[in-house]
Amino acid sequence: MIPTLTLAHGTPIPQLGFGTYKIDPADAERAVSIALELGHRHVDTAAMYGNERDVGRALAASGLPRDELFVTSKLDNPHHAPDAARAAFERSLDDLGLDVLDLYLIHWPLAATTDYVATWETLVELQHSGRVREVGVSNFQPAHLRAVIDATGVVPAVNQIEINPYLTQEPLRALHAERGIVTQAWSPLARGRVLDDPVVRRVADACGRTPSQVVLRWHLQRGDVVFPKSTHRERIAENLDVFGFELDAEAMASIDALNRDERSGSDPDVVELGRGR
Ligand SMILES: NC(=O)c1ccc[n+]([C@@H]2O[C@H](COP(=O)([O-])OP(=O)(O)OC[C@H]3O[C@@H](n4cnc5c(N)ncnc54)[C@H](OP(=O)(O)O)[C@@H]3O)[C@@H](O)[C@H]2O)c1
Incomplete structure (x- = not known):
């Protein structure tokens, strides 16, 4: 049901996944279990979120074969030095209860405080x-x-990177396309802030869908990977139900035009060690 894109080394990634930032560890196993039960196969987490063990418990409890799951985690800011990064990676695998991770990311570049090229190596x-x-x-x-x-x-x-109708990130997306980098859009709903936008509401009303569904559909039609977060079963189901309709060119353009280069999260140019969400 969920289409896949292909990453640099041939790994398929479901274009729609489930985000886990700000899901309290005490609630993460329940939320991820609901997401998997409803059809998600791609989970985005990070050491910084403090919920990898709980995400791992939900993955194990699902009984789903490992090759049907796609799991991403991220290297936390204080652990960029090579030995620390290797140890942090092992901790993430261990906490998630996995032998192999599908995707591992440097969470923030921390250009002012670390040699992020060495971290990449x-x-x-x-x-x-x-x-x-x-x-x-x-x-x-x-x-x-x-x-x-x-x-x-x-x-x-x-x-x-953060992408939503208020922060469309065209220059960076163009560079990704040029270099063959898949764009992943974090905070795709601007943490809920775009859902009351009158233009988004008008597009939603016109196609008989919810604001969240048309915003997610906009991301998918642009070709990006998204993983909205919700702890509510009905919203998780709503956010998954985005493959039975299409936005026409006019609707896409009206959402594109909402861009105002406004961030919901941290600015990568000023993020420091220990910060950045
Ligand atoms: N790499 C990075 O630096 C970075 C930074 C931030 C996020 N991320 C990743 O991206 C994921 C998504 O971003 P995000 O969690 O910041 O924000 P988001 O997915 O844009 O928005 C989540 C917020 O929207 C609400 N929501 C979700 N679906 C809804 C619906 N159908 N109707 C109404 N409200 C709805 C949620 O509330 P409820 O939970 O109460 O339903 C929550 O408050 C994260 O979870 C994380 O995995 C990565």
């Missing part, structure tokens, strides 16, 4: 070890992307 080594199928980055700006590609010749499989 560590992730490439991890991929060569066979413990992770694909490696990528998150919150990288054009200069960061060019630096890691120029230094290593290895193109990140994905760049996971």
